[in-house]
Amino acid sequence: MEIIYQLAAICRENPSIPFFFCIGAGYWLGSFKYKGVALGAVAATLIVAVIVGALMGVVISPNVKNIFFLLFIFTIGYSSGPAFFHSLRSSALPLLAFALLMAVLCLASAYVMAKLMGLNPGFGAGLLAGSATESLMIGVATDTIAKLGLGSALTARYVNDVPIAYAISYLFGTIGAIWITAYLGPILLGVKDIRAEARALESKLGETKMPPDTFIEYTDYLTRSYRVENPRYIGRSVGAAEAAEGGDKSFLITALRRQGEKISVTDETTLEKDDVVAVRSLRRILADTAAMPGPEVVDNELSSLVMERVSVVVTKREWFGKTVEELxxxxxxxxxxxxxxxxxxxxxxxxxxxxxxxxxxxxxxxxMKAVELAIPTIGYPERTSTATDMVTVALGIAAGTIVGALTLKVGRIPLSLTTGGGALLAGLLISWFRSTRPVFGNMPAATSWLFQSLGLCGFIAVVGLSCGPDFVSGLRQNGWGIMWGGIVVTVVPIVSCILAGRWFFKMNPVILLGACTGARLCTAALGALQEACGSPTPVLGYTVPYALNNIIFAVWGVVIVLLMA
Incomplete structure (x- = not known):
């Protein structure tokens, strides 16, 4: 026992030890799956932190919590920016209305249940956050509670009640969303075979299913080598020859050999007699031998092509709203x-x-030549890079926090974006501007994942450690009520939206269920639905509602507290 007391004392003197222990243990515990469902790193970190906090009474500065939360919420805005603003366009109106319906039903049902059970603002906010599986609301709600002017003791109590209610209602919030969307949803929609519906949608969208381990080898584009003897080519520049033979960029000279030596090719390179050139073009064009530079020759090295794969941010208006087939x-x-x-x-x-x-x-x-010609007509290339523009990230968080800290009082009610809301807005705007001029603000996918995941788990660890001593008493007082309230707040909005999607919005069943998982911000439910469908198609309904409700549920963190106060 002496060793345990000494360890507890060391942890209290060095709170960084239990802080990182809770994060590591949370990631480890959250990775285990039961029947395909994992608790997740966030919920697992909260559980571990609550237990450690209750046992050791560790005190960590709230500034640590705020820093991790701002990093997380800024990155959420950054990741959602273009998709969020697209969701506000008329073309996305049905999915926009559907997402708003889900958000309003979640807020209304949480408010009604919290009032019926006599919960305080902290429990009410936690009930909504856990049932909606939206951890972001914890930070926004606690910020709002802190500005209500309730006194230090009552404020601390309400702030600690948020994660308690969240932890109680989160489990069914996740499991319920998975079960309803992936298994009950098709029954409510009258769909006997959701996989058949997904296959029909794939067929409609232009996807051709191939047997396993097979692929189509045929291509319209071929590469041939020719010796330049045709007078139409001799003395002409490569660019002029390409424009004359394939003005629509369907005829490319990709390589050139002169007097046995391979030389670099530019649009200004002049073709000479007896040069050997590699031509990349359509079968029908290459079939017209009289139009070619000369007789075909065998040159394996010249005909071996350097292929390129590049990720490009779409910024050119000509691409907006067009289908893959049209492009x-x-x-x-x-x-x-x-x-x-x-x-x-x-x-x-x-x-x-x-x-x-x-x-x-x-x-x-x-x-490579065709790809390089295509890039400027699409947008801005994202070459493989591990560098993050920390200048934009750090200054963006600072500016957003300043805006969010401003408070406007209407009567006795303080209205504010909150510091988290300001950082979220900064991330949205920076991401939007980057989609038009992607020369700043680079954030690789790995960095985005780290900021979101570690930022949220770090925030949750501090919250759990802080509320640990009060968790048992809160569980005894309101545990069962919050659990049943969480079931209602999970089931009612999702079932209502599925029925509305069927009878009012008249959406495709696969798209509808995908929209439910997005509007409920439950990525785990999307994965289960895709597995049930045997298809990735549900994600087509997921993205717009997810981007929109990520922002709306952050606002709900403020609204639920003000309604309950």
Missing amino acids: AVEPQMHGVIISKITRGVQEIPVYNSTVIHRGDVVTIGGV
């Missing part, structure tokens, strides 16, 4: 294919009917 026939896309589309943090399936949005990151591939 495939554009002159600048000759010999180039779209292999991947990323919207926010979600990968979007590449079908013929997939619509490209501003700020999407499309991965294109093909012959």
Whole structure:
């Protein structure tokens, strides 16, 4: 026992030890799955931190909590920016209305249940945050409670009550969302075979299913080597020859050998008699031998192509709102294919009917020369880089926090974005500006994941350690009520939206269920739904509601506290 007391004393003197222990243990515990469902790093960190806090009484400065939360919420805004602003356009109106319906029902049901059970603002906010599985609301709600002017003792109590209610209601919030969307949802929609619905949607979108371990090898583009003997080419520049033979960029001279030596090719390079050139073009063009530079020759080295794959941020208006199929026939896309589309943090399936949005990151591939010609017509290339623009990140968080700290009093009610809301707004705006001029604010995917995941888990660890001593008493007083309230707040909005999507919005069942997981901000439910469908298509309904409600539920963290106060 003496060793345990000594360890506890060391932890109290060095709070960084239990802080990092809770994060590490949370990630480890959250990785375990039962029937495909994992608790997740955030909920697991909170549970571990509550237990450690109750046992050791560790005190950590609230400034640590605020720093981690600001880093997390800024990155949420940064990741959601282009998708959020796209969701406000008329083309996304049905999904926008659907997301708003889900958000309003979640807020209304949480408020009604909290009032019926006589919960205080802290428990009410935690009930909504846990049922909606939206950890972001914890920080926004606690910031708002701190500004109510309730006195230090009552403020501390309400602040500690938020994560208690969150922890109690979170478990069913996740499991319930998974079960309803992936398993009950198809029944409510009258769908007997959700996999068949997904296959039908894929077919409609232009996806062709191939048997396992097979692929289509045929391509319209071929590369041939020719000796320059045709007078039409001799003395002409490469650029002029390409324009004359394939004005739509369907004819490219990709390599050149002169007097046995391979030389670099530019548009200004002049072709000479007996040069050997590699031509990349369509089969039908190459079939016209009279139009070629000369007789075909065998030159394996010259015909071996350097292929390139590049991720490009879509910033050119010509791409906005167009489908993959429409873009495939554009002159600048000759010999180039779209292999991947990323919207926010979600990968979007590449079908013929997939619509490209501003700020999407499309991965294109093909012959290096064709890819380089295509890039400036799409947007800005994101070359492989591990560097993060910390100047923009740090100054953006600072500026957003200043704006969020400003308070306007209407009567006795303090109205404020809160520091978290200000940082969220800064992330949204910086991400939006980057989608138009992506020369600043670079944040690789790995950095984004680290800031979001570690930022949130660090914040949650401090919250759990702080509320640990009060957790048992709060659980005894309101535990069962919050649990049943969480079930109601989870079930009612999702079931109502599924029925509304069927009868009012008349959405495709797969898209509808995907929209439910996005509007409820439950990525775990999206994964379970995709597994049930045997298809990635639900993500097509997920992205717009997710981007919009990420912001709306942050606002709800303020609203629920003000309604309950």
